[in-house]
Amino acid sequence: MVLLWYPKCSTCQRAKKYLDSNNCKYELKDITIDTPSIDDLEKYVKNSGKDLKKFFNTSGMKYREYNLKEKLINMSEEEQLSLLASDGMLIKRPILIIEDHVCVGFSEKEWSEFI
Numbered sequence: 001m002v003l004l005w006y007p008k009c010s011t012c013q014r015a016k017k018y019l020d021s022n023n024c025k026y027e028l029k030d031i032t033i034d035t036p037s038i039d040d041l042e043k044y045v046k047n048s049g050k051d052l053k054k055f056f057n058t059s060g061m062k063y064r065e066y067n068l069k070e071k072l073i074n075m076s077e078e079e080q081l082s083l084l085a086s087d088g089m090l091i092k093r094p095i096l097i098i099e100d101h102v103c104v105g106f107s108e109k110e111w112s113e114f115i
Helices: 010-021 038-048 061-065 068-074 077-086 108-112
Strands: 002-005 027-030 095-098 101-104
Touching (some): 038 101, 061 068
Parallel strands (some): 002 027
16 A cells, blocks of 8 residues: 655645554655656556546645646646646645555545555
């Protein structure tokens, strides 16, 4: 199990506490240092069963700064993946990777199905 997180993010901190309280063993990776590659992101999207747009941190400053709400409409999937892989702060977090399943964002209900 791998938890991709940003240590200063309160939601990520809650997610980590949730895993700890459930005695889960996991590898912790800072999403801003170990930013997923395009190949990793493609795999995460496929294994999450969610649309690629769900992987964007829509509440983040960079999302607003780059005006991505408007730009994503006209971007190809390849361009979106490349953009996400270029900056971990653009990626919605936390991301929990459990074998062949990926959870994007923290949902205790969803996570409890897999841990």
